[in-house]
Amino acid sequence: MPMQLQIITAEREVFSGEVDALVAPGVAGQLGILPNHAPLMTVLEPGELLVRTGGDDSYLALSGGYLEVLGNQVIVLADAAEDVDEIDEARAQEALARAQERISSRETDIELEQAVASLRRAQVRVTVARRRRSTPHRSLSRQAQQ
Known part of the structure; x- marks a missing residue:
């Protein structure tokens, strides 16, 4: 059921x-x-x-x-x-790189929090996009x- x-x-x-x-x-x-x-x-x-x-x-x-x-x-x-x-892996990779750059150049703790959240979202999108290539779905x- x-x-x-x-x-x-x-x-x-x-x-x-x-x-x-x-x-x-x-x-x-x-x-x-x-x-x-x-x-x-x-x-x-x-x-x-x-x-x-x-x-x-x-x-x-x-x-x-x-x-x-x-x-x-x-x-x-x-x-x-x-x-x-729906995920464009190339764009997700670019977002991941931007988020990593923001983390290394952050100026305040708030910016770091936002950059880490962006990094996590980008990592998820890249992981899910890669699964499309390797797993039947x-x-x-x-x-x-x-």
């Missing part, structure tokens, strides 16, 4: 549909969510969200947010979420259209 998943950002609904499992980047580590999971609400760190449907895996880069499990429904409210097929956005 699958569970209902909604992934929402401020700009759009990224996905809404039935899934078999998901693995999310929680603040205390990876969270595995299966159908009929106990109620849960947690903060999500920047990281990779794995969604499994019918044996197919889909990957998204999350920049943080919240996850709620209630009943057999999971809602992810993400700051930003990009399907692996299914686009979550195409899956939602079916």
Whole structure:
């Protein structure tokens, strides 16, 4: 029996549909969510969200947010979420280099915090984009259209 998943950002609904499992980047580590999971609400760190449907895996880069499990429904409210097929790896690499440069040339602690957050988001995007090349996957956005 699958569970209902909604992934929402401020700009759009990224996905809404039935899934078999998901693995999310929680603040205390990876969270595995299966159908009929106990109620849960947690903060999500920047990281990779794995969604499994019918044996197919889909990957998204999350920049943080919240996850709620209630009943057999999971809602992810993400700051930003990009399907692996939406990520331009070259641009993600450039953002990573810019963030590393900002960290080395920072002038205040606030700038350092912002640069480290940018670095983390860029690292996640590069990691997820590379997974597209090395792992069979299914686009979550195409899956939602079916």
